[in-house]
Amino acid sequence: MNTPSATWQQALADAFDSVADLCAYLQLSPADLNLPEQASAFPLRVPRDFAARMQAGNPDDPLLRQVLPDLAELTDYRGYTDDPVGDLKAVAETGVIHKYRGRVLFIMTGACAVHCRYCFRRNFPYGELQLSGRQFESALTYVERHPEISEVILSGGDPLLLSDAKLEQLMFRFAEIGHIKRIRIHTRTPVVLPERVTKALLRTFAALPKPVVMVLHVNHAQELSNSVNQICTELKLSGVTLLNQSVLLKGINDDGEQLRELSEKLFSFNILPYYLHLLDRARGVGHFEVSEAEAKILHQHLQRHLPGYLVPRLVKEQAGAAFKIPIC
Secondary structure, three states, X not given: OOOOHHHHHHHHHOOEOXXXXXXXXXXXXXXXXXXXXXXXXXXXXXXXXXXXXXXXOOOOOOOHHHHOOOHHHHOOOOOOEOOOOOOHHHEEEOOEEOOOOOEEEEEOOOOOOOOOOOOOOOOOOHHXXXXXXXXXXXXXXXXXXXXXXXXXXXXXOOHHHOOHHHXXXXXXXXXXXXXXXXXXXXXXXXXXXXXXXXXXXXXXXHHOOOOEEEEEOOOOHHHOOHHHHHHHHHHHHOOEEEEEEEEOOOOOOOOXXXXXXXXXXXXXXXXXXXXXXXXXXEOOOHHHOOOHHHHHHHHHHHHHHOOHHHOOEEEEOOOOOOOOEEOO
């Protein structure tokens, strides 16, 4: 059963923000882990519901490895930058990124419910470029002046960390623009903090006059719990189309059978596999990279073992390109 908004806010406040506390919960000794000596500028945040899906005593748990700081983050890998996908060059207005002709992306907030160590925006200047209430009217005017834009994308950070009331206001304003056909939301929150999907939020989605597409972010089948399944069912009943994009991560999901299991489980949760991304080369994430050659082999495994609609498109994002680059 969905819980009131105060409950999701409290759950977020109760998230692990200490490596020592998370290790104690998982019965792990920090001395046995490859931790940096000093706290990272990119801090730990792990909701307890997500931590509960990790295997106690296993330092190689695929969910733990996505969120635990690693000494390898300090290695300077060639070609890794603070802006790997060219966001900054595509800023059209404060909080507005316009890379692709028919779509425009809004940086709604810099906050996330979980801090993924491979995040491509871990070094993004949110303080300068996230959309504030004061700038929202200017952002709306930008969309109104570009009739080629048919889809708005709410991103961040994670837009579902805004309040129900704020999301309702913003989405209905977008829906009033005649040439907008769809509203897309990029979020990991329903997966890591299912409590966030409240009855009020579901009512907003159901009442919107334009279709809502929610692109979730799941990298491993272990992330898909019963509580996530229930939330996905409720989202579908509210008219939301659910897609998933994963990132190919070394030591986490770089295995053909794991990826096959992920696609099968996603579909059973009413989520269609959409993209399998090569790693975006943000500074501090190079230890997660899977080579393009290895990625092609893994993708071919999916093609051999799954129907076409369960095979995500293997892509990479290239700064300045007019679209995501298909690998195969």
